[in-house]
Amino acid sequence: xxxxxxxxxxILVSGSVFSQExxxxxxxxxxxxxxxxxxxxGSAPPSDAIVLFDGSxxxxxxxxxxxxxxxxxxxxxxxxxxxxxxxxxxxxxGDVQLHIEWRTPAEVVGEGxxxxxxxxxxxxxxxxxxxxxxxxxxxxxxxxxxxxxxxIPLVNACLPPGEWQTYDIIxxxxxxxxNGTLFSPAKLTVLHNGVLIQNHISIKGPSEYIGQPPYExxxxxxxxxxxxxSNPVSYRNIWLREL
Numbered sequence: 001x002x003x004x005x006x007x008x009x010x011i012l013v014s015g016s017v018f019s020q021e022x023x024x025x026x027x028x029x030x031x032x033x034x035x036x037x038x039x040x041x042g043s044a045p046p047s048d049a050i051v052l053f054d055g056s057x058x059x060x061x062x063x064x065x066x067x068x069x070x071x072x073x074x075x076x077x078x079x080x081x082x083x084x085x086x087x088x089x090x091x092x093x094g095d096v097q098l099h100i101e102w103r104t105p106a107e108v109v110g111e112g113x114x115x116x117x118x119x120x121x122x123x124x125x126x127x128x129x130x131x132x133x134x135x136x137x138x139x140x141x142x143x144x145x146x147x148x149x150x151x152i153p154l155v156n157a158c159l160p161p162g163e164w165q166t167y168d169i170i171x172x173x174x175x176x177x178x179n180g181t182l183f184s185p186a187k188l189t190v191l192h193n194g195v196l197i198q199n200h201i202s203i204k205g206p207s208e209y210i211g212q213p214p215y216e217x218x219x220x221x222x223x224x225x226x227x228x229x230s231n232p233v234s235y236r237n238i239w240l241r242e243l
Contacts, residue, residue, distance in 0.1 A: 035048070045099065045237075045239040048241055049099075049240065049241050050091075050239060050241070051238075051239045052089060052224070052238040052239060053078060053235065053236065054237075055076030055077070055236060056073075057073075058071070058073055058078065061087045061089060061090065062087065062088060062089075062090050063084070064086055064088055064124075064225070070084030070085065071087055077235070078235050079232050079233070079234040080226075080229075080230075080231065081232075082230050082231075082232070084228060086227055086228050087225070087226050088121075088223035088224065088225040089223045089224045089225075090223070091223070092219070092222045092223055093123075093221060093222065093223075093240065093242060094173040094221055095243040096122075096169075096170075096171050096224075096240045096243055097169070097170055097171075097241040098120075098122075098167070098168070098169040098224070098238075098239075099166065099167070099168050099238070099240070100167050100169075100235060101166050101167075101235065101238070102130050102165055102167070102235050103164050103235075103236075104131070104132035104162070104233055105161060105162065105231065105232055105233070106162025107162075108132070108161055110231075111136060111137075112136065112138045113131070113138055113142060114230075114231075115131065115132045115136050115231070116132030116161060116231050117130070117132075117227075117230070117231050117233070118130040118131075118226065118227045118229050118233035119148065119207075119227035119229070120169070120225075120226060120227075121207070121224070121227060122186070122188075123173060123186075123218070123223070125206040125218075125222070126147065126171075126186055126188070126203050127147065127148040127207035127227070128146075128147060128167060129142060129143065129144055129147075129148045130227070130233060131143055132158070132161050133156055134160045134161060140153075143156065144156070144192070145157065145167075145190060145192045145197040145198065147198065147203055147207065148207040150207070151188075151201050151203075153190070153198060154196065154197050155195060155197055157197060158193075164236070165192065165193055166193055167190060167192060168190070169188065169189070169191075170188070170189040170190075170243075171187070172186060173186055173222075174215060175220075176217040176218075180217040182215045185203055185204070185215070187200055187201070187202060187203070224240070
């Protein structure tokens with residue numbers, strides 16, 4: 001063993017003599033050691049996830065002015081209540097892996113943007129659209145899976161109304177310089193029902209109905225918000241991992 005250690009020491013101080021392709025130890029990295037977690041099983045979240053809604057409690061949610069979340073909780077599901085406004089997490093988040101399941105009403109009412117409309121707002125500003133786009137035409141940068149009014153999804157992976165659908169979102173928050181100017185934009189990857197529909201795109205700024213608003217500096221820890229857009233859209237099994 002002593003001779004082996006001396007051999008490796010000789011290699012390390014004589015790197016110019018031995019090419020790395022012949023000495024594997026020179027490219028082995030032993031730290032940091034990844035934390036061990038338990039992956040999720042089916043709809044269950046991984047062991048290091050923060051569960052935001054497990055079907056029973058809205059304790060982690062509130063309305064934007066700090067009052068109780070005003071959506072219906074029934075049979076393990078939360079559903080938009082028209083006129084009760086948005087709901088948001090009490091805790092703020094930055095870079096995350098987010099899993100969320102949603103369902104538009106089985107009874108089809110309306111068309112275009114008026115049919116099963118809601119939205120997932122990362123950091124209260126950057127929207128991934130929720131909409132019933134199964135045989136329902138609207139402007140593509142406003143359909144389900146779009147970054148609203150900014151990025152069209154690569155494909156339409158919508159299921160029929162009344163069926164549960166999933167978003168798995170990888171989100172990198174924007175960074176700002178000390179003077180408030182943008183250092184790096186937000187980045188987003190979205191899988192809709194297991195299908196890649198947004199591939200590490202750069203978000204242009206906060207989501208707005210009209211115009212392309214510029215970034216404004218904000219803290220990295222901001223709430224996740226779900227939109228009330230009059231339609232009774234439902235959600236369940238919401239969890240995230242802080243990255």
